[in-house]
Amino acid sequence: MIIEDVAFPAGVHCETTTLGALLRHEGLELSEPMLFGLGEGLGFVYWDAKYLDFPFLGGRTKPFTITRNAADRLGLELRVQETASPRKAWQNVTAALAAGRPVGLQLDSYHLDHFTTKVHFGGHFAALRGYDDTHAHLVDTAQQGGLVTTTLASLALARGERGPMTARNRSYTVAVPADRPSAADAVREAVRSTARTFLTPPIANLGHSGIDKAARQVVRWLDRSADPAHDLPLAATLMERGGTGGGLFRVLFRDFLVEAAEIADDDVLREGGARYAEIAPLWTEVATLVETAGNTGEQAHLTRASEVLTDLAERERRAMRLLAGEGCSP
Structure with a gap:
């Protein structure tokens, strides 16, 4: 099960790359800066906590706020699903793929096979465009390889990880209505x-x-x-x-x-x-x-x-x- 024509070439940021790939498949092509700006992505955080080995400097808002805000600004139909059940989580994405829609996923990048640096980061995003008996086929940033694969077992771990910035097996799809705001x-x-x-x-x-x-x-x-x-x-x-x-x-x-x-x-x-x-x-x-x-x-x-x-x-x-x-x- 592979959906063709799901891609976002040269994407630099994971959440906007994922949203861009989903929208392109729906026939709406927007630049990555436009998605970032409409999603009100710019921010700043200086974070130093006991559980951190070293302070963190961030330049954007919390994970998934870009997607939610951009969907509101563009008048998109955003369907979000979360569950604590790995079985239900997989059913959610396979149902969407079977209906012909790629699926956005929030992941902990530590578990993904195509990441060479193994650091827990629960705010990573990728678009799932299909799967086979052993692997999931994803759209990630250009830096991470663009069209990549990871084992189904690794994907399940990445989706179900708990900790800072993670979500409960979050998946989502978008649809573009005929009438959109100015x-x-x-x-x-x-x-x-x-x-x-x-x-x-x-x-x-x-x-x-x-x-x-x-x-x-x-x-x-x-x-x-x-x-x-x-x-x-x-x-x-x-x-x-x-x-x-x-x-x-x-x-x-x-x-x-x-x-x-x-x-x-x-x-x-x-x-x-x-x-x-x-x-x-x-x-x-x-x-x-x-x-x-x-x-x-x-x-x-x-x-x-x-x-x-x-x-x-x-x-x-x-x-x-x-x-x-x-x-x-x-």
């Missing part, structure tokens, strides 16, 4: 909502406040880590190359704003795109500095990273105020 209205509303959420975080670890916190904490990372030569380069890799599209998702958001400005013919969105074109490379600089600090053990690189993060917090605060409709602050 594209110009959808992008404007998504941008305003993203900006307002970023500017009013419920806790200091999130949004612009979280970037400020990261600026204060990053200078302590050599002491915070038991193995700086491992932990700091890994943190840098997750920021720049861990499915973020570069610049901790800021490249995707920049490209979304540029595309949205053309759709809506909106000068505020154009200015926002120009600002994020300046912001994105600074996040790449931070990742480079963190990696260099881990490789050399030299504190000066973290001191510089802190300075860049402080600047980024203010730059993003001003950009989001503009996008939220609070005026064009310099």
